[in-house]
Amino acid sequence: MDEKKTRRELREAQAAPPAPARRKKRKSVAELILQDILLTGLILVIFALFHHVIPYVKYQMTAKQEGGIDTTPIRPSVTETAAPETGRPQETEALPADTEQPDPDVTPEPTPEPTPDPMDWRTKFADHFTEEVVVTDHSYSSPNIAIDIQKYVSDDPAPSTYFVADIYVADLACFQTYWAGGSFHKWMEEDPIQCARNAGAILAINGDYANSQDYGFLVRNGELYMSEQTIYDICVLYYDGTMVTYGADEYKVQDVLDREPYQVWKFGPALLDENGQPRESFNATGPISDVNPRTGLGYYEPGHYCFVVVDGRQGGYSAGMRIGRFAQLFADLGCTAAYNLDGGRSSVMMFQNSFFNHPYLNGRNAGDILLIREIGGEEG
Amino acid sequence: MKKIEEFLPHLSICLLLCLAVFTVLDGYNPFKQWLTSTTSKVFIAICVVVGIATAILLIARQRRRKRRPRQEPLPPTDQNQ
Numbered sequence: 001m002d003e004k005k006t007r008r009e010l011r012e013a014q015a016a017p018p019a020p021a022r023r024k025k026r027k028s029v030a031e032l033i034l035q036d037i038l039l040t041g042l043i044l045v046i047f048a049l050f051h052h053v054i055p056y057v058k059y060q061m062t063a064k065q066e067g068g069i070d071t072t073p074i075r076p077s078v079t080e081t082a083a084p085e086t087g088r089p090q091e092t093e094a095l096p097a098d099t100e101q102p103d104p105d106v107t108p109e110p111t112p113e114p115t116p117d118p119m120d121w122r123t124k125f126a127d128h129f130t131e132e133v134v135v136t137d138h139s140y141s142s143p144n145i146a147i148d149i150q151k152y153v154s155d156d157p158a159p160s161t162y163f164v165a166d167i168y169v170a171d172l173a174c175f176q177t178y179w180a181g182g183s184f185h186k187w188m189e190e191d192p193i194q195c196a197r198n199a200g201a202i203l204a205i206n207g208d209y210a211n212s213q214d215y216g217f218l219v220r221n222g223e224l225y226m227s228e229q230t231i232y233d234i235c236v237l238y239y240d241g242t243m244v245t246y247g248a249d250e251y252k253v254q255d256v257l258d259r260e261p262y263q264v265w266k267f268g269p270a271l272l273d274e275n276g277q278p279r280e281s282f283n284a285t286g287p288i289s290d291v292n293p294r295t296g297l298g299y300y301e302p303g304h305y306c307f308v309v310v311d312g313r314q315g316g317y318s319a320g321m322r323i324g325r326f327a328q329l330f331a332d333l334g335c336t337a338a339y340n341l342d343g344g345r346s347s348v349m350m351f352q353n354s355f356f357n358h359p360y361l362n363g364r365n366a367g368d369i370l371l372i373r374e375i376g377g378e379e380g
Numbered sequence: 381m382k383k384i385e386e387f388l389p390h391l392s393i394c395l396l397l398c399l400a401v402f403t404v405l406d407g408y409n410p411f412k413q414w415l416t417s418t419t420s421k422v423f424i425a426i427c428v429v430v431g432i433a434t435a436i437l438l439i440a441r442q443r444r445r446k447r448r449p450r451q452e453p454l455p456p457t458d459q460n461q
Contacts, residue, residue, distance in 0.1 A: 032390075035390070036390050036393050036394055036397075039390065039391070039394040040393075040394040040397045040398055043394055043395060043398050044398055044401065047398065047402075047419065047423060050419045050422075051414075051417060051419040051420065209411060212411055212412065212413075213411060213413060214413075214417075267411070285407050285408075285410060287407055287408045287409075288408075288410075342411075
């Protein structure tokens, strides 16, 4: 009997864990999950502090002290390009062989016909410019600028309302960009209407929000800010007025710099291929490709551009556009190059210091804008 | 050491949950640099270190368990007694 008792005690002693002096209460699964969620929240807050708050405060303080970051002018001597002289003498091209034989007795004086200056946009687009400034509720024309904004409504495939601003400039200096706050400061934002007003813009659209990043390839108004290759498509407006879009792996930074860029935007994707047709695939992630309000920049030829803004996220008025449909729109307009800029709530078009489109939730602050303005302080 | 051993798996879960959040956000707005900023790179490095540490501790615990000598089996009980 004693032996039996001893065995039972031994078994019980083995089965039961040794009782600690002060036994800690085990947490339930719910408590553990709650604890993990709280810890996750704490980590997210710490991350936000380092990712957003501290850099923002730091850059704001630096901005106050230094007044912006250092830049390198692409063309050191050029600030605002002077209007090209019209009809200046050009080098003659070899004339094609005439079918009629010239009279051997008469040696005609060579009278070379002046070749039109490819940069003489004032003459080339003379039909669009006016001697005086003429402003209507949807157009503007002057000796330097011609803008005509049209509103379109499409039901293919979803209802969408978009605005196309057809732009002719006599001088590339009329086409500028403007940083929120007046100069490049990271994270600096400003009301887009205020930006347009400060910049003296006649027409403006939101930009690519480039000041939210601290790397990339960035040139604005001929000033080089950054020169790093990125994974994004870029859009380059050269000093000769040509605009070219490049896929992420289709360019070298130095090659672009050698051609003297006037503006380099980095958002994308590039919308058209070299034949002016929508690209087969776009360098954009799913949500960016979806139906959204959109802003884009189109190019026809040097001196002739267009701004397009698509309203969206607004019920039966306008849903927005997928990226493929947006590219098709530029192809239908006859553009040879087109580039997608920041969209969504950022998509705004401003004409004469007020919204021309109907921005989603009245838009939001912008980091930068693209604008058309008179040069030399003239404004209509 | 035991405290760390208990805490690390939770920290791993939390960090990886945050990483999942950043991955989703990056899909929506890559221009905010959720995965490519310097802070994000440091964060990912911390995830890697914590993940490896958790795995090492787990392996060590498993090995300890295997190495521990088995307890002597109890003598069989005599049903007749």
